Amino acid sequence: MGYLQFFIFALISVSSLRSCKGIDHDGSNDNNDDDVIGLIAFKADIIDSSSHLSSWNQDDISPCSWKFITCNPATGRVTELSLIGLNLSGKIGRGLEKVQNLQVLNLAHNNFTGSLNLQLSLLNNLESVNLSRNGLSGNIPPFLTNSRRLKFLDLSKNSLSGPVPDEFFLSCSSLRVLSLSGNNINGPIPNSVSQCTTLNHLNLSKNRFSGSPNFAAGLWLLTRIRTLDLSHNTLTGRVPDGVSNLHYLKELFLQGNHFSGGLPSDLGLCSHLRKLDLSNNLFTESVPVSIQGLSSLTYLNLANNVLTGDFPEWIGELNGLEYLDVSGNGLTGTLPESVGGLGVLTYMSLSGNNISGNIPKSLIYSSKLSVVRYLNLSWNNFETRMPLKLGYFENLTVLDLRNGAFHGSLPADICDSGSLQILQLDGNDLTGTIPEEIGKCSSLYLLSMSHNDFRGFIPRSMSRLKKLKILKLDSNQLSGEIPQELGELENLLAVNISYNRLQGRLPDRGIFPSLQASSLEGNMGICSPFLKGPCKMDVPKPLVLDPFSYANQMGNHEGGTKSSKGSKHHKFLSTSVIIAILAAVLISIGVLVISLLNISARKRLQFVGNALESCSSSSRSTRSLTIGKLVWFDSKIAPGWVANPETLLHKAAEIGKGVFGNVYKASLGEEGRDLAIKSLVVSNMIQYPEDFDREVRVLGKARHPNLVSVKGYYWTPSLQLLVTDYAPNGSLQAKLHEWSTSSQPLSWTKRFKILLGTAKGLAHLHHSFRPPIVHYNLKPSNILLDDDFNPKISDYGLTRIVAKLDKQVMSNRFQSALGYVAPELACQSLRVNEKCDVYGFGVLILEVVTGRRPVEYGDDNVLILEEQVKMMLEEGNVLECVDESMGRYPEEEVLPVLKLALVCTSQIPSSRPSMAEVIQILHVIKTPVPHRMEAY
Structure with a gap:
């Protein structure tokens, strides 16, 4: 028994003895002893590297003077423990069950690990528990909500796993706010959630909840719910009608699941709904007419589904709408004049549909739309002239008209607002010259006008675009020399002027001397050391390139x-x-x-290397792999080779070590192909599969003969593997x-x-x-x-x-x-x-x-x-x-x-x-x- 544990044991014994002798008959000191003993025991399992809890002294009669502690002045009992963001680690151990008057427990934004302590269910006075943003793992205890006073429970952004037990919701009658977001919880949403009759906010997003069309059987009974977030799970099937039962619902987030079928027909009866996000699912059919009744709606996102039918004629009736995204669907028809009624709209994306016809004048001339910041009409089939007066939108920062079948010339007033930051016009049939007024776009950092029919010279006024980072003018009919003044654009990172009729010397400053052939080819005679072909001038090599x-x-x-x-x-x-x-x-x-x-660090480095080797060897022999996510970027790899993910390491032989992890060699069996597998040594720091997936997919696209090709990956909460090519030499x-x-x-x-x-x-x-x-x-x-x-x-x-x-x-x-x-x-x-x-x-x-x-x-x-x-x-x-x-x-x-x-x-x-x-x-x-x- 350690010294601290022995002291706590002795303190408990003394407290019991004092009680037996009748000391402090009013009980106040005994209760204070319980608080001191409980908090000191709780502290014993905490690693406090910055000594935040140095004021917690076991010799004190009362803990009320300790930092991060709040007491009831009348009783002297601890009512609040708030240790938010103190970089504490260790586990939430025993001891808190003795602090019986505790009402608020906040341990958020720390590094606590281990499982949830069952003793927390013994605190009958708890009203608020926040354990979010830690490293807690394991299953959710069934009786965690036993306190009949519990109103707030936040367990988000941990590594909790397994299904939610039915019993978890059986004692939640007082609960107002519940968040389990950002864990690894799987299985169905228990129907017992309907017992939480006073619940106002429920967030189950970013987990692995799954379920059939009956998933909402309990949720549609939460008649007091205001915010319901089920986004980024694996819920399936058709969303059943019944959402109209949620009379007070203000925010509904179902995006990032696998829902299918039509949208619930009674959505429009949720009259208080302000935010509705159904994006990134498989919803089909047309947009329900009932949605026009959502007069309070400010945010509507239906992007990346399979919705069909005409673009809604009634859209203008949602006159409180600030954000509208219906991109990536199959909507047809034309834009109605009623779109001009969206008076406070700041974001509008209709990209990736099959909308045709003219841009309504109400959209261009309506003074109510002057606040629009993001307008995306790309990837449609408008087949109309380039809209005039777009510069009238005084706050417009992003204008995306790519591949919209626009024709005509570029309006000279395109940048009259002076606020435009991104202008994308690629893939249209725009003609004429690039107007000198383009120099007024002083806020631009991306200008993309490729694959059009622009002619004439590149305006010298572009040199006034001091914030410009990306310039794409490729695949046009531009002629003459590139203005030397463009070399003064110090922020320019990427330029493509290929496949025009340009010739002569490049600007000798900025990014232009280092432009590769792919950015210059297909012209009449640009002078560059990267190009093979005619050049009318003999430009001396830049000094930096003279070895x-x-x-x-x-x-x-x-x-x-x-x-x-x-x-x-x-x-x-x-x-x-x-x-x-x-x-x-x-x-x-x-x-x-x-x-x-670093001389003195060499032995320490050798020790760290040996420790990593020892840890990796032992973990490799004892680790039990859980079912995780396996993704291949190479279609030539036989899926059967990894039918059991454990073969990733069981078939492997260790061939190297690195700071990021050990490397193994594995063969593809009958195919005779070798691959390398890197087991990331810091895998426990990567909590969310979507973050890992996004970054690895970027690496998977980095294909080059002189890069080790990333073939795929395997992800579980405790193990991440990268599969790459094997280099035999x-x-x-x-x-x-x-x-x-x-x-x-x-x-x-x-x-x-x-x-x-x-x-x-x-x-x-x-x-x-x-x-x-x-x-x-x-x-x-x-x-x-x-x-x-x-x-x-x-x-x-x-x-x-x-x-x-x-x-x-x-x-x-x-x-x-x-x-x-x-x-x-x-x-x-x-x-x-x-x-x-x-x-x-x-x-x-x-x-x-x-x-x-x-x-x-x-x-x-x-x-x-x-x-x-x-x-x-x-x-x-x-x-x-x-x-x-x-x-x-x-x-x-x-x-x-x-x-x-x-x-x-x-x-x-x-x-x-x-x-x-x-x-x-x-x-x-x-x-x-x-x-x-x-x-x-």
Whole structure:
């Protein structure tokens, strides 16, 4: 028995003895003792890392002076315990049952784990219990609502599972608010819920509730209900009539289920209904006419169903409507004039239907609609001219008319409101020129006008769109040169001007020098190093793309006479280097100090690695997998291979370890195909399958020859597995540092191939996704090699999946990538973006070329590879650091590759090139005569 437990036992004994001797006959002190004893026992199971409960002293006669405690001043008994958001962990143990006068218990926003304590049902005076946003698991106790006074119960956003027992609702006659949202509860909704006759708000969303058409048998009897949320479950069948029994219903959320059939015909009888969301189901038939009777409705979402029939003529009668979304259905007909009656509408999406005809004048000219902020008429069949006077909507921020069969010219007043942020006109038949007035769209950050028939020049006025981030003008008939002024748009992240009639030079600033061929091809003669074809001008290469210029040493080392033009470049670069050195000296000192501190961390890292290995080995042998969600992105994988999910690990052999988890190899049986399985070590931090699914699907779309392809995943609350391609040649780490005399070291040809392929993979992550996928953990162990030594980047995007990494995991991740961490990540003072990966790629180059680790520890010092290479380059003997094991190599390639590495590892992020520029540099470096490389 521990000291604290012994003390509590002794205190209980003393309290009992005092009672036997008749001390304190009024009972007040005895009751206070109960409160003290109960709260101290409760505290014993809590991990309080920030000492929030330091005032809780077992020697005190009363707990009323303790923090987070409220007492009844008349009786001195504890009535409220509120520990919300204190980062407490541990379990909700015994002790609270002694605090018999407790009315309010709030432990929300902490990290409590374990099951719900059955002792809570013994507190007969409880009125409010909030245990939301913790890590509680297990089943819901059947008698948790035993207190006849309980009015508020919130268990949302935990990991509770299993079905809700019928008994749970048998004693809920006083309950007003109940939320079980965001757990893993399954099974049907018990009919006994009808016993909660005073319930006002019921939230069962984001669980796995299932059921047949009779699911509402008990719910339609909750006549006092005001908010009913059953969204994001797996409820099925037709929603039966009877909802009109809910006379006080104000909000009904059924979205994200599998409901089918027509909408309940009596919906329109819920006269107090303000919000109705039935989206993302399988509802069919037409929209019930009865809905026009919902005069209080402000929010109506019927999106992504299979509704048919004409767009409702009576829509204008819902004159209080602020949000309307009927997108993704099969509605036909025309927009009625009554749409102009939606006087306070701020969001309107009719996208993805088959609505035709003209845009009603009432929609354009009605002064009542001046507050509209979001208007989406895309993917319809209007076959009408581009609506005029759209700029009249003074607050319009999003206008989406893509693929709406609009024709005619673009109105000059499109941006008169000055508030438009997104303008999407793609896939129409718009003609004429882009008006100069487009420059008035000062708030735009997305302008997309592709696949139309715009002609003439690109207006110079576009250079006034200072907030613009995405510009798409592809597949039109635009001609002439791109205005040089567009290079001044510093926020521009993506541009596509392909398949026009443009020619001449690109702007020499901003994003334009690095535009890839896919953004430029199909024109008459744009001058770009990425394009093969005619060019009427000889534009000098941007200085950042010249890998043969690096400080004063270059000319001296390589010999030869500089031209006057080269001297200017040399002078400019020297000045830049001096400025960069002055600006980065403090950061360099900081990085050196961090590296020195890491000497003492090596043994600790080894201990953590051994602990992870021990934990993973034991968990693998004892873990009992529960039925979870299994998703394949690759249709070629036979489903029968994983009929039993346990085969994912039972068929696997461990082949590696990482900070995010262990990696196993598994074979596809008769197909003879190998796959890799990563078991995420921080899986308990990912509570919601929809979050995991969304992020993994992003990774599943990141298909590229130099990325490890994500084939699928398996999810349960306690286990998440990623299934990817298997790389038979292991990791670059093993080939560089763990090869034996029986295996061949990597030749220069293979090393260059690995660097170029890795650069292409990173460029795909950076430039093909918005927002970019940043790796943050690039190192040789995350570069895998296939049969032909093609590199495949692994572990990309895992920081997106595991968004709630704890401090230990984050620390381990950076420690394991020692030397690859960009300075801005180490000091956390600069903007973190894809330039962090560029820094890591620069260190990777140095490690590949030299065969040495980025940080090496001597007896009395720490050797940083990047600093050594820089010093040797300045001294003129940099080739002495090249890995001798690779044999002969072409100096004219190795030397500029090392210089490129030093540019990539600049201490100032903005001085590093993009990965697109890195690829171009590597192509320039590569010796163009093929037979010269064959000897290497």
